[in-house]
Amino acid sequence: MTRLIDVASVIRSKNAGPYELTFDIIFQDRFWFEEAKRVNLINSGLICSLYGIEEKDVLDIIAFEPANAIKATIKRPLVSGAIGETDVYGAQQHAPLLSLKFGDD
Amino acid sequence: MTANASIKVLSPTAILGYGFPEKSFAAAMLLNPDVIAVDAGSSDPGPYYLGAGVSFTNRAAVKRDLRIMLTAARERNIPVLVGSAGGCGARPHLDWTVDIVKEIAAEEQLSGRLAVIPADVSKELLVSSMASGRLVALPPGDPASEDDVGSSTYVVAQMGEEPLIAALQAGADVIIAGRCYDPAVFAAVPINCGFDRALALHMGKILECAAIASTPGSGSDCMIGTLDAEGFVLETVNPERVCTISSVAAHTLYEKSDPYRLPGPGGALDLHQTKFEQLENGRVRVTGTRFIPSDDYFVKVEGARPLGFRTVSIAGARGPDFIAKVDEIIAGVRARVEDNFRQMPTGSWELIFRTYGRDGVMGALEPQRDLTPHELGIVIEAIAKTQDDADTICSFARSTMLHFGYPGRVSTAGNLAFPYSPSDFKAGQVYAFSLYHLLKVADPVSPFPFQLVNLEDRA
Numbered sequence: 077m078t079r080l081i082d083v084a085s086v087i088r089s090k091n092a093g094p095y096e097l098t099f100d101i102i103f104q105d106r107f108w109f110e111e112a113k114r115v116n117l118i119n120s121g122l123i124c125s126l127y128g129i130e131e132k133d134v135l136d137i138i139a140f141e142p143a144n145a146i147k148a149t150i151k152r153p154l155v156s157g158a159i160g161e162t163d164v165y166g167a168q169q170h171a172p173l174l175s176l177k178f179g180d181d
Numbered sequence: 182m183t184a185n186a187s188i189k190v191l192s193p194t195a196i197l198g199y200g201f202p203e204k205s206f207a208a209a210m211l212l213n214p215d216v217i218a219v220d221a222g223s224s225d226p227g228p229y230y231l232g233a234g235v236s237f238t239n240r241a242a243v244k245r246d247l248r249i250m251l252t253a254a255r256e257r258n259i260p261v262l263v264g265s266a267g268g269c270g271a272r273p274h275l276d277w278t279v280d281i282v283k284e285i286a287a288e289e290q291l292s293g294r295l296a297v298i299p300a301d302v303s304k305e306l307l308v309s310s311m312a313s314g315r316l317v318a319l320p321p322g323d324p325a326s327e328d329d330v331g332s333s334t335y336v337v338a339q340m341g342e343e344p345l346i347a348a349l350q351a352g353a354d355v356i357i358a359g360r361c362y363d364p365a366v367f368a369a370v371p372i373n374c375g376f377d378r379a380l381a382l383h384m385g386k387i388l389e390c391a392a393i394a395s396t397p398g399s400g401s402d403c404m405i406g407t408l409d410a411e412g413f414v415l416e417t418v419n420p421e422r423v424c425t426i427s428s429v430a431a432h433t434l435y436e437k438s439d440p441y442r443l444p445g446p447g448g449a450l451d452l453h454q455t456k457f458e459q460l461e462n463g464r465v466r467v468t469g470t471r472f473i474p475s476d477d478y479f480v481k482v483e484g485a486r487p488l489g490f491r492t493v494s495i496a497g498a499r500g501p502d503f504i505a506k507v508d509e510i511i512a513g514v515r516a517r518v519e520d521n522f523r524q525m526p527t528g529s530w531e532l533i534f535r536t537y538g539r540d541g542v543m544g545a546l547e548p549q550r551d552l553t554p555h556e557l558g559i560v561i562e563a564i565a566k567t568q569d570d571a572d573t574i575c576s577f578a579r580s581t582m583l584h585f586g587y588p589g590r591v592s593t594a595g596n597l598a599f600p601y602s603p604s605d606f607k608a609g610q611v612y613a614f615s616l617y618h619l620l621k622v623a624d625p626v627s628p629f630p631f632q633l634v635n636l637e638d639r640a
Contacts, residue, residue, distance in 0.1 A: 086431065091225055092438045094614050095322050100434045102427070127546045135321065140440045142457050143430035149438040151321045153545040157227030158613055159488065159564055160533055162544040164227040172548050 080117070080176040083108040086145075089169040094156035096135060097166045098149040099123075099173060109144035115178060118146045126172040129153075187409040188371045189214045192388035195400035197221035197246050197263060198238030201391070205403040208418040210253055212405060217254050218366040219246070220389040221278065222265025224483055224617075225436075232334050232485030232612030234273035240281065248285045251355065255291045255636075262345060262356045262366040269483075270300045270360030271335035278357050286636040293354035298344050298631040300337045300359025302482055302620065304330050306628075315621035319481070322617055329615045333484035336616055340480065341446030342382070344629035345369035351633055359629075360483065362445045363389040371408050379472035383450055384413040386443060387432055387467075394432035395422040395463075412468030414460065423463025430457050446481075447625060448474035477621050480628070484616030489530075490568040491608035492575035494561040496582075496597040502589050503596050504557050507536060510596070514582045521577060530565035530574050559597065564611055575605050 081087065086102035101118065103109040112118065120134045133151040140147060157164050191214035194201045198221070226237040236243070247263075254261045267274020279297055286292075307330045310316040318324045330336070337360035346369050348356050358366065364385025371381040384406040387394050392402035395417045402422065407414045415424045433440045433452065443450040454469040498504055511534045518532060537558030540547035561582065563574035583597045590596075622628050 085427075090436050092436050093319070094224060094228075094617055095319070096438055098434075098436070098438055100431070102431050102434075126548060128548060129546070136438055138439055138441070140430070140434060142452075142455065143427060143434060143440075145431065145434055145440075147434055147438075147440065155322075155614055155617075156225075157229065159531055159611070160544070161227075162535070162540075162542055165225050168542050169546060171543075172546075 078178040080178070081174050087170050087173050089166055091152070091156055091166040092149060095152055096149050097152045097169055098147060099170060101146045101173065103144040106144055109139070109146070111178065112146060113139055117176065117178065118148055123148050123150060185374070187407050188216075188374055188376060190367050190371065190384065190388060190406045190408070191217045192367060192391045192404045192406070193217065193219060193250060194246060194402070195220070195389070195391045195393055196223065196238060198243040200242060200246060200401040201403050202419065203249065205419045206249055206253070209403045209405055212418070214259065214405065216260050216262065216370040217250050218262040218264070218370075218388070219250070220264050220361070220363050220366060222268045222270050222360065224269070226268070228485040228612040228614045231269040231271060231337070231483060232487060233610060234271060234335055236267040236274055236277055238268055240277075243278070244281050244285065247281055248289065251282065251285055251291060252289050255293055255354070258354070260349065260354055260356070260370055262358070262369060264358050264361030264363065264366035266357050266359060269335070269337065270358070271337045272299060272301050272359070273335075275299055275357065275359045282355065282357060282636070283639070287639070292635065292637040294352050295634050295636045296348035296351065296353035296356045296631045297634070298340065298348060298356065298358040298629050300340055300361070300629060302336045302338045302628070304333075304336070307336060307482070307620070310620055316482070317619045317621070319617055319619055325616055325618050329484070329486070332486040333615045334487060334612075336482055336484035338480040338482045338620055338628060339446060340629045341365055341625050342369040342372055343625035344631065346373045347626050348631045348633070349373050351631070353631070353633060355636060362481075364445070367406070376408050377410070379450060379470045380408055380413055382445065382472065383452075383455070383467065383470040384408055386450065387415060387429060390432060390435070392417055392419070392422055393435075394429050395424045396428040397422060398428065412466055414464050414466045416462070416464040424465040425463070426457040426459050426465055429465045429467065447478045448472055478625055479619040479621050482616050482618050482620045484614070485612045486615040488611045488613050489564050489566050490571045491611045492563050492568070492571040492605055493608055494575050494579040494605045495601065496559045496561070496579070496599050496604070498557045498559060498597055499555070500592050500596065501555070502591055503587075505553060506587055506589075507557060510582065510585055510587050513587065514578055514585055517581045518574060518578050522574065525570065530563060530570055532574055532578055533562040535560040535562065568607055568609070572605065572607065579604060
């Protein structure tokens with residue numbers, strides 16, 4: 077079983093403006109980037125289940141070839157800095173992605 | 182149009198005040214940059230800094246960076262451009278930065294023409310724009326209301342490169358600009374010299390975070406971009422860092438939702454045809470980026486409004502029975518606070534309990550909320566209309582939680598460990614973003630009129 081953490085060089089989250097949170101997965105090489113696309117590793121249903129959000133709040137999932145990267149963007153649960161905010165920069169929301177694996181358990 | 186075939190832009194640091202090694206800066210100056218530009222701002226640190234009109238960067242750190250940049254640039258007679266001055270680029274941030282520049286000019290006996298470009302937007306313009314449909318929502322945000330405008334302390338718009346070019350053409354040697362589209366300060370001089378707008382802006386997009394786009398990345402080291410007719414080359418000056426296709430392309434993803442289409446004032450950069458090419462000596466060449474102008478010219482506006490005052494108390498818990506029952510204990514404490522201060526109008530205060538070790542970092546997005554940690558960090562937070570009321574709610578919630586009796590309680594001397602005395606902290610005024618919208622403007626320059634003064638003039 078190949079773990080995402082073993083084939084990705086970057087797994088991160090960050091604000092994309094105050095309304096959106098964006099996740100970047102940058103693969104170590106083209107092979108695993110292509111493999112992730114082939115098996116549709118990062119999909120809307122997965123993001124929903126990892127973060128407990130609804131499908132309508134997954135705004136975009138894009139593969140960016142020049143960086144061997146897949147990017148997913150979700151609506152922030154709160155506008156950045158609103159009362160109740162837990163992560164103003166959105167920089168520590170990536171952890172649920174770390175446990176992803178290719179294929180079935 | 183310049184006679185030169187290429188133009189070199191130096192970005193010393195990701196944010197003015199984040200610093201850079203003097204050795205890197207000296208090495209960069211040996212490459213004879215044509216302009217030094219720096220982005221001083223971001224909306225990332227949240228609404229407080231815009232709303233309160235204060236910088237999120239430190240004055241002494243900003244002065245240190247500016248002194249090195251200004252003295253080197255005036256000596257060689259090359260322009261210096263600072264965008265989003267003071268972090269948020271509203272009038273107080275701009276004045277704060279200009280004050281630092283004037284201080285340095287006096288201390289270093291610098292002379293030259295200083296352009297100051299405010300980015301504030303008047304409430305009158307916002308209200309009339311709303312009425313005529315020229316203030317539009319930026320999904321997933323909601324449309325603006327009159328109250329959003331009226332309650333804002335400061336509202337700024339992100340200028341494009343055009344107001345900066347107007348100041349350059351008027352003879353500015355140093356430009357201190359209010360809120361800017363991040364790439365604008367890097368692109369203005371090249372575009373004014375006749376270089377391609379798309380390539381200049383894309384280069385600016387990468388340079389705005391300086392050496393973050395190299396590897397190992399750093400927000401406090403220099404990066405140089407050299408633009409020619411067909412593309413641009415990025416390089417570091419610190420031998421410990423290199424630019425790779427991966428580091429440069431990866432930066433294109435950063436803080437963006439769609440890396441192929443990067444919208445900005447007047448249109449969007451289109452990266453579908455962009456090529457990244459590795460050159461020797463840790464350099465990367467970028468070509469093929471296009472700019473797709475929009476039919477109308479929109480600028481992004483940002484505003485913040487005050488919500489009240491905050492007081493926090495920091496504590497920890499180690500008792501397994503307390504940790505297992507923390508949700509019911511929090512509910513019990515909340516009920517006691519509500520009952521005790523029934524005379525305070527409903528909705529005039531808020532009480533938040535943060536549980537670090539469980540879901541303090543991810544809140545609603547946390548998938549592992551049901552794991553029981555052996556230790557819990559607790560932040561009690563009260564927000565109310567006045568600091569006194571916030572102090573009252575926080576203090577009462579803290580003392581109630583400390584001695585709260587719950588079924589099965591073993592440790593009857595106190596439920597919480599406080600690292601500090603005093604245990605409660607006044608966090609001051611609380612702000613929220615009130616506006617993050619697009620404003621249609623008749624032309625890119627007139628909303629951002631500059632003032633030209635001399636560096637050597639005393640205010």
